Amino acid sequence: MNILIVEDESRIAKRIERLTRAIFGNALQSLKHIDNLSEALQFIENSTLDLVLLDLNLNGDNGFDLLKTAVSQSFHTIVISAYKDQAITAFEHGVLDFVPKPFNRERLEQALQRTITKAKIESSAIKFLAVKKRHRIQLIPITEVVYIKGAGVYTELFLTDGHKELHDKSLEKLEQLLSPAFERIHKSYLVKLSEIKEIVVRSGSKYRAELKNGERVPIGRTKYKDLKARWF
Template sequence: MNILIVEDESRIAKRIERMTRDIFGDSLQSLKYANTFHEALRFIENNSLDLVLLDLNLNGDSGFDLLTTAVSKSFHTIIISAYKDQAITAFEYGVLDFVPKPFNRDRLEQALHRAITKEKIETNTVKILAVKKRHKVQLIPIEDLLYIKGAGAYTELFLSNGKKELHDKSLEKLEQLLSFSFERIHKSYLVKVSEIKEIIVESGSKYIAELKNGERIPIGRTKYKDIKAKWF
């Protein structure tokens, strides 16, 4: 696990670091610390990470400016902030958890546990997915997303307007964030359940989900019964 702590108060950063090292133990490969917006942005752009622990107030700079870049990346983001009123907005951007300050070890461990165990977020919180484009971050509303296809370490987002966008997060990480409305119907596909028009059984025990727009997505044999039960 490679982790970056983004926190402008060194006392709090050291406390987070101490607790994180204690919680992860030997599974922690590297733990770095950045105390400014620009330092954190440079590190995120130039290093491979599994998790970012982000404060929302960085010496006067808004952590949300960094958040839009962070959530477009392959890693998960956990907010640690005193700005509790911004928790809903942070979840809408696709953070894994929001730990309000002041916090204790148990609350931080609960948040980190989500990253370790790949615990799914069951509530309808994520409203957008941020996609990194060449020189900007594009925000895609979840309501415009029909299904997601795994593409190696990346994923392809298929939208209602017929366009396709590439996301840096894996299918597993997006499943963790979007499990409230998307179902893993196949090892390579996440589909919005409300977009399924019909479930088709073809010869040779092949199962197909036909979407409202006419597209046909394969259903894994081990997934068929669960999908049929939820769809009906």
């Protein structure tokens, strides 16, 4: 695990670092602490990370300026902040967890364990997927996403208007963040259940989901029964 802590209070940063080292142990490869927004943004753009632990108030700068960049990247983001009223907005943008200050070891450990167990967020509130564009971040509303296809370490978002967008997160990471409205119907596909028009069964136990836009995507043999039960 390569982890970045973005926190302007030295005392709190040291506590987060101490607990993070204790929780991850030998799995921790690198741990970096930065106390300001501009340096953190630069570090993120030039580093390979697995997780960012982010405060939302950085010496008066708004951590959401960094959060919108962070959630578009390949890694997960966990917010650690006293601004509890910002929790819903943070989840809407695609953070893995929001740990309110003051926090204890158990609450931080619960958040960090999500990066290890890859468990889904039970009540996902995500409303956007942040996509990197040239010199900007575009927020794609979840309502516009029909299905998502794995493309190596990246994913392709297929939208209602027929356009396709590339996202830096893997299919596994997006699956953790998305609501139950999306189903993993194949090792390479996440599909919004409401977009399925029909399940097509062909000889040789080959299954396809026909979508409302006319496209057909494969259904894995091991996924067929669960999908059929949920879809009907």
